[in-house]
Amino acid sequence: MRKLMKLATVAAAGMLSLSLYTTNAAAKYEFTNYSGSGLSSQTVQCLQCHQKATPFVVNDWKRSKHFYNGVGCYECHKSDATNPAAYEHYGFTISTLVTPKQCSTCHPKVAKEYMDSIHAHSGLISQEAEAKAGGNFSVIVLKMLGWSKNKIIPHQNSYGQSTWQDIVNDPCWPYAGVPANLRTPRPTAAAVIKIFANWGCYSCHGTKVSIVKKLPDKVVFDLRTWPMTGAGTINPDGSLGNCAACHPFHSFRLKIVRVGRGACGRCHESEDHPNYEMFGKSMHGAAFLSQCNEWNMDAPAIKAGVDYFAPTCATCHMGAVYKGDKMIYAPTHNPAAICKWKLGMWKLIFVRKAGKPHPALPSVKYPTDGIKNRERAFAMCTQCHTKQWAANCLIGGDLTMGVLDYIRKMAFQVERDLEKAGLHTPLDRKIVRDIGAMAVRPTEIAMFHYAPGYIWWDGIYKVAFEFVEWLETSVAPRLGVDYASKYVSWIKSYEEKVKRYRRRHHIED
Numbered sequence: 001m002r003k004l005m006k007l008a009t010v011a012a013a014g015m016l017s018l019s020l021y022t023t024n025a026a027a028k029y030e031f032t033n034y035s036g037s038g039l040s041s042q043t044v045q046c047l048q049c050h051q052k053a054t055p056f057v058v059n060d061w062k063r064s065k066h067f068y069n070g071v072g073c074y075e076c077h078k079s080d081a082t083n084p085a086a087y088e089h090y091g092f093t094i095s096t097l098v099t100p101k102q103c104s105t106c107h108p109k110v111a112k113e114y115m116d117s118i119h120a121h122s123g124l125i126s127q128e129a130e131a132k133a134g135g136n137f138s139v140i141v142l143k144m145l146g147w148s149k150n151k152i153i154p155h156q157n158s159y160g161q162s163t164w165q166d167i168v169n170d171p172c173w174p175y176a177g178v179p180a181n182l183r184t185p186r187p188t189a190a191a192v193i194k195i196f197a198n199w200g201c202y203s204c205h206g207t208k209v210s211i212v213k214k215l216p217d218k219v220v221f222d223l224r225t226w227p228m229t230g231a232g233t234i235n236p237d238g239s240l241g242n243c244a245a246c247h248p249f250h251s252f253r254l255k256i257v258r259v260g261r262g263a264c265g266r267c268h269e270s271e272d273h274p275n276y277e278m279f280g281k282s283m284h285g286a287a288f289l290s291q292c293n294e295w296n297m298d299a300p301a302i303k304a305g306v307d308y309f310a311p312t313c314a315t316c317h318m319g320a321v322y323k324g325d326k327m328i329y330a331p332t333h334n335p336a337a338i339c340k341w342k343l344g345m346w347k348l349i350f351v352r353k354a355g356k357p358h359p360a361l362p363s364v365k366y367p368t369d370g371i372k373n374r375e376r377a378f379a380m381c382t383q384c385h386t387k388q389w390a391a392n393c394l395i396g397g398d399l400t401m402g403v404l405d406y407i408r409k410m411a412f413q414v415e416r417d418l419e420k421a422g423l424h425t426p427l428d429r430k431i432v433r434d435i436g437a438m439a440v441r442p443t444e445i446a447m448f449h450y451a452p453g454y455i456w457w458d459g460i461y462k463v464a465f466e467f468v469e470w471l472e473t474s475v476a477p478r479l480g481v482d483y484a485s486k487y488v489s490w491i492k493s494y495e496e497k498v499k500r501y502r503r504r505h506h507i508e509d
């Protein structure tokens, strides 16, 4: 009933706004007389300029429920002097960033769930990891190349010509937030590599947005920290996260977050956590991607078997769960609400406990309990499948976790022994990271996303193969075959076979 009334209100608001302009798509976006439209007088002033200044933004917003509910530019962008990112803009105090703090004024429940989730903390968690790695993720690459932190790399091409003037004289240069250590023709490699780290790692995890220049009517952000919409962005107003990480502004359409590959797949992809690729190669992906355009993906709290007929990231992880006509779980902004295990860390795995401190940043606590989460997952699957079907899948995954962790633990032990012997190199680190982060972790994730290739060839096969290849070809020559065969018995007998063969054929070392 409540839902129906809500829909009726939206429809009425829609008709009201539609009566202000024709439904013809082209004509629609030419509409510029907003008086009497239910928008605030401030927003009407924004629109008078922005219809020309940023027509894309205005037209996208006109497709949103915000528009139909009188939520305009000013309602989201307004700010005050307590926000370091606020500035004066034609008589209004605004902020370009619209943080979860601002959205929470109208969406308090959603914002709280998100702020309590690990997503919102992923910026802080990676800042902590970066501090431990030496204050700059670029050290990962510097160490590999054997470069010092202060190595200078001039802007120069292969013919020795300087490209610096062509950067400084570029028409974009005056608008860019270039930090002091990059305003030089001879920057350090560390400073440049930080651009990769930020637009890579932090674009997903969340940057600490920093301001390089503040004028009364303008705020210029460091180009290494904005505009990236990471899940755990650390905002100048003190809030964490960015709602636009999943809801690209300004239409804020639910279809964008629900249609699998889009919103979540941007970050949950590539070698270390290929959820997006797995989904595309699963039966769920096949059923979903071929039909989703026929489904009702924009309505609130959509129902399996009524609005949609195959799951996506968003519906499984965050969507409402029904039993018959009754909603037994409301949509949630904690995407781990169906996760029993913590699968995403490359060094370890554990079953979640509510209140348990995050291993990488103990001030962050897990909001929900793994076993309770599994109840939600089971209820989610059994909207479409039988109990046996779902239980076989989930328990099948659980049973594989031990062996994956066992192999990973051996890899860490070997690495520690190389360190003790003083023989550890950056390449060992890469290989161990590859085993932990690019083989064990994705295989654990694959066990719950049902993509056969990622479970076998890119899964357990790759885990075993990478470990054994490293032991045989790289560890045994250094720590000896006796050591290596403690882990893999055939290495020693194979070495003896090789020796016998070489003796028999008089092959010298």
Ligand code: HEC
Binding pocket: 042, 043, 045, 046, 047, 049, 050, 053, 054, 073, 074, 077, 078, 089, 090, 092, 094, 095, 096, 219
């Ligand atoms: C007098 C005209 C005018 C008014 C009124 C106006 N703007 Fe703008 N605004 C502009 C122009 C021009 C730009 C620059 C666009 C560009 O860089 O392409 C801009 C830029 C912005 C930016 C981006 C700033 C940046 O540094 O990237 C935001 C956000 C913004 N306006 C929001 C608003 C809001 C909200 C209102 C109403 C409270 C408003 N504007 C009112 C003309 C106006």
Ligand code: HEC
Binding pocket: 046, 047, 050, 054, 057, 058, 061, 066, 071, 072, 073, 074, 075, 076, 077, 096, 097, 098, 099, 227, 228, 229, 242, 244, 249, 250
């Ligand atoms: C529901 C809240 C909301 C409303 C309504 C809204 N914005 Fe935004 N706007 C955002 C968010 C979120 C961002 C992204 C900020 C960031 O990068 O963190 C943004 C970014 C922008 C930017 C920079 C975008 C770019 O691509 O350069 C401009 C300009 C802007 N808004 C203007 C407007 C104008 C004009 C209106 C009214 C037509 C408007 N906004 C309405 C939330 C809103």
Ligand code: HEC
Binding pocket: 006, 010, 064, 065, 066, 069, 071, 075, 076, 098, 099, 102, 103, 104, 105, 106, 107, 243, 244, 247, 252, 253, 254, 298, 299, 300
């Ligand atoms: C001034 C109040 C207000 C602010 C600020 C606000 N919203 Fe909303 N939002 C609303 C209203 C009202 C609706 C329509 C609710 C409905 O239809 O039930 C809505 C709906 C939505 C929806 C659902 C859209 C759909 O198509 O169903 C999303 C997503 C959303 N808001 C995200 C945001 C985000 C993200 C921010 C901050 C960047 C934000 N909102 C800021 C009032 C606000």
Ligand code: HEC
Binding pocket: 100, 103, 104, 107, 110, 111, 114, 119, 231, 242, 243, 244, 245, 246, 247, 254, 257, 258, 263, 300, 301, 302, 314, 315, 318, 319, 320, 331, 332, 333, 335
């Ligand atoms: C991890 C991605 C993600 C982030 C981050 C995110 N959302 Fe959402 N949001 C979703 C998904 C997915 C849905 C649809 C859930 C469903 O299927 O019903 C949704 C639905 C909504 C809705 C409409 C339904 C409801 O539950 O009321 C609103 C409003 C909303 N989001 C606002 C926000 C705001 C505000 C923020 C930031 C505080 C935010 N979202 C951050 C993914 C996200």
Ligand code: HEC
Binding pocket: 117, 118, 119, 121, 122, 125, 126, 203, 204, 205, 229, 230, 231, 245, 246, 257, 263, 264, 265, 266, 267, 268, 313, 314, 317, 318, 335, 336, 339, 342, 344
């Ligand atoms: C902007 C990048 C980004 C987007 C978009 C994104 N995520 Fe994440 N997600 C992350 C990062 C980074 C982490 C790792 C957080 C950590 O452990 O530090 C994460 C963690 C998670 C976790 C584990 C959280 C926990 O409690 O341990 C789940 C589940 C998840 N995401 C699901 C989703 C789903 C579903 C969507 C889409 C609706 C989504 N994510 C969209 C970046 C993103």
Ligand code: HEC
Binding pocket: 125, 126, 129, 137, 197, 200, 201, 202, 203, 204, 205, 266, 267, 268, 269, 270, 273, 343, 344, 345, 346, 360, 445
């Ligand atoms: C494409 C987006 C993306 C990029 C780029 C990325 N990550 Fe992640 N990272 C994620 C996601 C998503 C997860 C969570 C995986 C999961 O929970 O399944 C994650 C997990 C992690 C974790 C484990 C989370 C925890 O709770 O401790 C660490 C540490 C981490 N990433 C560090 C990094 C570093 C360092 C870089 C750059 C060198 C990086 N990431 C680059 C998306 C990304």
Ligand code: HEC
Binding pocket: 260, 261, 264, 265, 268, 275, 276, 277, 279, 284, 311, 312, 313, 314, 316, 317, 336, 338, 339, 340, 341, 342, 343, 344, 345, 374, 377, 445, 448, 449
């Ligand atoms: C059929 C439902 C379903 C779909 C579709 C689905 N997932 Fe999952 N996902 C799960 C379940 C169930 C788990 C947790 C298993 C456990 O721990 O018990 C999980 C685990 C995860 C995790 C691990 C979180 C952690 O660190 O513990 C991430 C991240 C994730 N999924 C992201 C995604 C993304 C991104 C997509 C879309 C590309 C997606 N999932 C599609 C059901 C689904």
Ligand code: HEC
Binding pocket: 283, 284, 287, 304, 305, 308, 309, 310, 311, 316, 377, 380, 381, 382, 383, 384, 385, 390, 393, 394, 450
């Ligand atoms: C919205 C409905 C829906 C939900 C929710 C759902 N599935 Fe499915 N699932 C399907 C459809 C449709 C198929 C493909 C057709 C079929 O095999 O029935 C499928 C297929 C599968 C398959 C593929 C079997 C094969 O032949 O390879 C597995 C495994 C599976 N689902 C497990 C799960 C698990 C586990 C969950 C919960 C975490 C879940 N599903 C949630 C609809 C759903």
